[in-house]
Amino acid sequence: MNAKSLLRLPLYEQIKQQILQRVADSEWDSNELLPSEWDLAEQFSVSQGTVRKALTDLVNDGVLYRQQGRGTFVAEPLDDWAGMSMVSPGMLREKPDRLVREFLGIQRGHASDELAATLGLRRGAAVHRIRLLWRQQGQIVALDEVTLPLERFEALDVRWLRQSVGVWAVLQQHFGVRLRVKAEQWRAIGLPREEAQLLHAREGEPALFYLRLAEDMQGQALEWRERWCLTGTLGLSRQQEQ
Template identity: 30%
Template structure:
C-alpha cells in the first residue's frame, strides 16, 4: 500500500517534479500500487470516487489518470463493471506485441513449439541489453510459432535468471495461454512496453530447417526489448519472421 499523497492537491507526489500535471502525479501513484502488487492482474481496482478520496483530488483528475493508464494498456475499463488491472491473458492484450498478420488480415490459429529451454551465463550482448552483471544467469528459450499449422516465427528469448527461477521447457509446453500471461501469473513479471529493431536478413541453416524455407530465403529480423515497471528490461527477444504470406503491421500516432 503506498502512502497517501500530501494534503495539498497541487503536489501529491512529494518526490515528483513540481511541474508535473496533477493527473500525471496520480497516474504515478496508481502505477506504484500496481508495481507493488496491491492490485493483481485481472483484479478490480478501487472506483474513481474511492481513489479521489484516497489521493485527495477531484474525481475528474482520477478519471484522466485512469484514461492515461488505459491508453498504455495497464488497466482495462469494462462498461458497468469498473476498471481492472490489465492482464496478458486477455485477448485484447495478449497479442499487443505480436504485429504479424497474414495477407488476408487475420492472425489465425497460433500454436507454439518449444525447442529448447536452458539456463546459462549471459553472453556479453545479452547482459548489456538486460542490464545484468557479466556472468549473471539467464534463461534462453527457443521456440517456433505456427500460424494455421505453418511455421512462421523462430524466436530466441533471453530472460533474467533471478526473475525466472524454475522456468523449464516442460512448464512452457504445458502452459496453454500466451507466454506473457505465464510470466505474469507464475513469475510476477509483467511486460509493460517494448521497443523493437527490424532489418532484413537471409535464412541460415538453422532457420531454414525450423521455418521450412530455403537457405538464404529473405526473413524479417525483429529484435525486441521488453520492459516492466520503472522501465526495467526483463526480456530480450530475437525473432526471425517468414513474411512470404504475412506482413508486419504497426500503427503510428
C-alpha cells in the first residue's frame, strides 16, 4: 500500500497497516511482546485509543494475541496448513505429528481466466506454480499445487523453497507478505491420474480435494492453492487458534 492510499484510510487503520508492515518485516519476532499502547501512541503521534483500536483489529485478524496482565504479542504466522492438521479418525485429542514438506518443483505458467479474475490479474498473466508433497511419519498424505502471481513474486528463488518449511514462510521472510485464508472449499473426489501418481496412489482412489484462496493483510488475493488429501488412515482437524 502506497503512502497516498494509506492517508485516505481512517487514522486507526493507518496505524494498523504500519504495525502490520513492521510485523511482516520481522521487526518483532513471533511471541515477542510489543511496546505498550502508550509507547506505540507516542511513536505514531496518535492517541492511546487509536492504537488500541488498531491492535484489537490485529488480534481479531490473528496477527497478534493478548495475555491478561502482560500485554500484546506477535502471533506465530500460520504455516501452509493455516491451522489444520492431520489426525487419526476418532482421535481428535491426539497431538498431531508435524507434517514434513517435500518440494517437488516450480514452473512458470499462465493464469486461466478464472484464476486471473480471482487474483485480480490480467488475462493470461504469468504465474508461478509450485508443487509440494506432505508426509506424516514418512507416509505421503497430501499433495499441494500453489499458484502465485509472477509479477508480485518475480524474485522467488527455488533455493528458498527447498530450504524453508513452506511457501507462506518464504513469502513472509523474503517479501514481507503475511497471508491469511480468504475462502476455502472442500469436496470428495476420485484422484486424477497425475495426482494419483505423485501421491503413490491409484487413479480414482477416494480423496479429499481442498481449494483455498489466501490474501495478504491488506486484503489482496495472492495465493490459489489446490490440495489433494488421502483419506484412508487420516483425517483433518482445525487447530485451536492462539
